[in-house]
Amino acid sequence: MRVIYKTNCTNPGCGHSWNITVTRDDLSALASKLVCPGCSRGGGQLRSEGRLKATSRTSYYRASLVFPTLDGITGKLKDALATAGRANTR
Ligand SMILES: [Zn+2]
Numbered sequence: 717m718r719v720i721y722k723t724n725c726t727n728p729g730c731g732h733s734w735n736i737t738v739t740r741d742d743l744s745a746l747a748s749k750l751v752c753p754g755c756s757r758g759g760g761q762l763r764s765e766g767r768l769k770a771t772s773r774t775s776y777y778r779a780s781l782v783f784p785t786l787d788g789i790t791g792k793l794k795d796a797l798a799t800a801g802r803a804n805t806r
Contacts, residue, residue, distance in 0.1 A: 721762060721779040730755040736762065736779070752781055759783055 721736040732754020738746060751758040760781040768776040784792075 717773060717775075719775045719777060721764065721777050722768065723762065723779045723781050725752040725754055725757075725760070725781045727752060727755050727757045727760075727781075727783060730757070750781060757783065 718737055718739045721738065723734055723736050725732040730752060732752055734753055736750075746762055749758060750760040750762060752760060760783050763780050763782045765778045765780060768778055770776065
């Protein structure tokens, strides 16, 4: 079983589209920072935007490579800290 993300780069002026294939063995690729092969901008994150179709072996998703702003990163850190705080109080 594998997932293919039909990915579009959201870097202004790029818009490169390509497929990212993810198998069970490289799930960490989704969590790591990705580099656009079109404009070589790094630090991107894969954002799934819904399933296109699925066969018995492969699922296809539409996705965007987004480049989080500093605000976005800070917000995520706050969320993570809040989650960790709740977990510690239980
Ligand atoms: Zn790009």
